[in-house]
Every structure is written in structure tokens, then in C-alpha cells.
Amino acid sequence: MDIILGLSAASVTVLMFCWAYSAHRRAIPARWTLLPGLSMLTCVVLTMLGPLSLGLFVRAALAPGRVIETFNLEAAVVALVLMALAVFIGPALFRRAQRSAPPTAQNLNAVPSAGGMRTAA
Numbered sequence: 814m815d816i817i818l819g820l821s822a823a824s825v826t827v828l829m830f831c832w833a834y835s836a837h838r839r840a841i842p843a844r845w846t847l848l849p850g851l852s853m854l855t856c857v858v859l860t861m862l863g864p865l866s867l868g869l870f871v872r873a874a875l876a877p878g879r880v881i882e883t884f885n886l887e888a889a890v891v892a893l894v895l896m897a898l899a900v901f902i903g904p905a906l907f908r909r910a911q912r913s914a915p916p917t918a919q920n921l922n923a924v925p926s927a928g929g930m931r932t933a934a
Contacts, residue, residue, distance in 0.1 A: 814883035815876075817892045819869030824895035826862040831899075831906040833859070838910040 833855045836843040845851045873880045 814880065814885060814888065815869045815873035816880050817885065817888045819866045819873060820892045821888075821895050822862055822866035822869060824892070824899040826859060826866060827899040827903050828895070829855070829862070830859055831903040835906040835910040 837846050837852075
């Protein structure tokens, strides 16, 4: 069961990363990406899911007998569906973000032009 949970967590991590990347990098970013709290929450979830899936893989490798004993067919089917979604939808989200024009930055720290500056006389 640990290997199935690890595969599911890794697939969800890939899907969530592709979704967040696409939301941040398209020409007009999604509204929620402009809120620092929601954007940071997405990053925290992503940084937690990756090590979780790695830990489940290691646990499965250390006790292969337990993996065989606790095998569940329904969970395996769900893991296969999540992996298929990650393989097919993930690259599509990346392509959608790359197709759109790069965002234009607004420089709020503009230096005043030299012509408008006063000189000491």
C-alpha cells in the first residue's frame, strides 16, 4: 500500500505543480496568484507532498513484504489513473503557459530623468 500511496502522492504533486506553474506564467495570471497568502500556501503544499511521496517509496523499499500483504486493487487503479492524468495533462498545462505571451513587468522604482532634476547653483 505504501508504494501505491507514494505513486499517488507523486502524481498529485506533478499535477499541482503544472497547474500552479500554468496559473502563474500565463499572459494574465490567475487572480489567486496575486494574493501572497494563497500563492505561498500552494508552495508549502508542494514542498510537503514531494518528501511525503519519497518517504513512502523508501518505506515500501525497506519492507517489500508489507507492500504485498496490503495490496489493494481499488487503490492501485486510482494510482494508475492519477499517473495517467499526470502524464497527459501535465505537459498540456506547461504548453498552455508557454504559448501565452510573457507578462510585462511594471517598474515602480523608475529613476527620474536627468532633464527634470534641479541643479545646485
